Amino acid sequence: MAELDCDTNTMSVNWTQTTGSDEYMAWAISTDGHRASCNSTSNHCSIHGLRCGRIYEVAVTSSSIDCDVIAGSDYKVQSAPCKAENATAELNCSSNVMMVKWQEGSTAQNYTVRAASASGVNSTCDATGSGCSFLDLSCGQLYTFSVTGYTNVCVSDMSHVVETHTAPCPPISVSADLNCTTRKALIGWTKASAAVVTAYSALATSSAGHNASCSDMGTSCDLDQLVCGQRYSVVVQAIHAGCPGPASAPVTFSTEPCVPMNVSVEYNVSVARVMWSPAEGAASYSVRAVANSGSVVACTTNTTSCFLRGLLCSQVYNIAVTAMNQACGDVVSDISPLKTAPCPPTNIQTSLSCDQLAATVSWQQSGLAVGYVAYFDNQSGHYASCTGTDTETSCAVRGLACGSIYRVWVKALGEQYNSTDSSVVSLTSVPCPPHSIEASMDCQVRSTATASWQPGAGAVSYAAVLTSPSGHVTSCSTNATSCQLSALDCDEEYNVTVKALGEACNSTAHMAGHLITGRERWAFTVPQRSPSD
Incomplete structure (x- = not known):
């Protein structure tokens, strides 16, 4: 044995x-x-x-x-196990995994690696080769590592001791606060209790792949160059001796919405529809129109269009669209100016030129008007109009039909939009002259004569006048179509004239021939003549 x-x-x-x-x-x-x-x-x-x-x-x-x-x-x-030589310790910073390696003396033995922290926490790792990994060492600790070879009978001498720090502990209580004015995010954190740290690094990544980072030796740093309309996830790593440790638990924050673009305006009378392209990250929108007079009209929506109602006439509105989300509510588009339609002209007045079947209409000017159009309509098919420049306050029409009641109104013309119609006033034109005039008398009956005629449209009353060459004149008035004239001289040739009297103007017609007194009855009919005073 x-x-x-x-x-x-x-x-x-x-x-x-x-x-x-x-x-x-x-x-x-x-x-x-x-x-x-x-x-x-x-x-x-x-x-x-x-x-x-x-x-x-x-x-x-x-x-x-x-x-x-x-x-x-x-x-x-x-034989006795070999002593492990040239032991080293390599740290994976991001995972805090420590790999201890050594020069293997033999494949016929096993090894035990002992890890001891400065705080008294110990751990071991067994291996059959030339390396062993520690997966659960405490972060932010100074550890010593030693390797011992062993067989089923003997244990080798301990290797030389390797001393190194584990990865720094991740910070806790990470927060993110976006400044809507500077468009920067303040990232804050609390140092871990066991932290041996020289610096911290914060990394933010958006769902669209945009990245931003900052670093500081304290407990906060500012993330800039953030992209609008993004939701970022941010983690913070502690760094010691160039080794970034495991990341903190992530926190999320949203950046301000992007600026609304392609703003356009459709206008009709007092309502404007404002439209724009969707702004990334916007949850809702506010549209605000401010007039040069100080008047403000606004609307809100979560779509990409909005109706501004109650816009005033003759105003220049500056329209802006504001995009809003939970983070910020002050991202404003470029200004889109809108000139509303001029206000309808006011103080509409008319006057007739009796001898020319003409009329003049006047008005008070409207702001932002570049011209005016006046309309005359007798509602019987006759229509007339006249125009004025932006500096004029009246215009005239000719060729009005006699005996008509015209509706008259004025419209102000704008650069892009026209006003609504002004208030309507009535204008009664020159009455049409009477026609088919006849006159008859009997000298034996009180020297009287009767004049008759067919009515002229628009006449309020009539006056018949008989004039002799000797200068004798007699007349009668009526609102009918005949009247009696008295005190006629015998043996005279009277000219017979009938006037149609209107509200503002008169028209006159003459009987063809003469009325000769002292003879049998004479009757004459005359054609219609042009109106005159």
């Missing part, structure tokens, strides 16, 4: 002596070919010079046996 002294790596071999032998030799032969031996005349000896970490086959020969070659035996003994 053979026994190993672990301290000296010496093998003691014992055997049973054979008859006639007076000298023995004990052999230890390793699997890699190394041999060591000892001689004895008794039944035991000790073999020195064994190599560590080897498995030796043990054989004993005697002088009575002529044996030149010793090939080994089935009796095996493992």
Whole structure:
């Protein structure tokens, strides 16, 4: 049998002596070919010079046996384990995994790595090769690592001690606060209690792949160059001696919405529809229109259009769209100006030119008007209009139909939009002259005569006048279509005239021929003439 002294790596071999032998030799032969031996005349000896970490086959020969070659035996003994050499410790900073490595002396032994922290926390790791990983070491601690080889019988000397820090502990209570004015996010954190840290680094990543980072030696830093309309997830890592430790638990924050673009306005009278392209990150929108007079109109929506109602006429509105979300509510588009339609002209007044069947309409100017159009409509198919420039306050029309009541209104013209119609006023044109005038008399009956006619449209009343060459004049008035004239002279040739009297103007018609007094009845009919005073 053979026994190993672990301290000296010496093998003691014992055997049973054979008859006639007076000298023995004990052999230890390793699997890699190394041999060591000892001689004895008794039944035991000790073999020195064994190599560590080897498995030796043990054989004993005697002088009575002529044996030149010793090939080994089935009796095996493992030598003392080798000491681990050149031990190192390598840290994976982000995972806090420590890999301890050494130079392997033999494959025929196992190893134990011991880790001891300065705070008294110990851990071990077993390996059959030349390295072993610690997965759960405490963060932010100074550890010492030592490696010991062992077999099922012996333990080697401990390797030289390796001392190193584990990864710094991740910060806690991480927060993110966006400043809507500066568009920066303040990232704050609290140092871990066991932190051995030289700096901190914050990294923010958006769902669209945008990244931003900042670092500081304190407990906060500002993230800038953030992209609008994004939701970021931010983590903070503690750094010690160039080693960034595990990341903190992530926190999320949203940046301000992007600026609304492509703002357009559709306007009709007092209502404007404002439209825009969707702004990334916006939850809702506010549209605000401010007039040069100070008037404000607004609307809100979560779509991409909104109606502004109650806009005033003759105003220049500055329209802006504001995008809002939970983070910020002050992202404003470029200004879109809107000139509303001019206000309808006021103080509409009309006047007639009686002898020309013409009329003039006047008005009070409207702000932002570039011109005016006045309309005349007698509702019987006759229509007329006239125009004025932005500096004019009246215009005239000719060729009005006699005996008509015209509706008159004015519209102000704008650069892009026109006003609604002004209030409507009525204008009564010159009455049409009477026609088919007849006159008759009887000198024996009080020297009287009767004048009759067919009515003229638009006449309020009539006046019939008889004039003789000698200068004698007589007349009668009525609102009917005939009247009696008295005190006529006999043997005169009277001219017969009938006037149609209107609200503002009159028209006159003459009977063809004359009325001769003192004779039988004469009747004459005249065609219609142009109106005159």
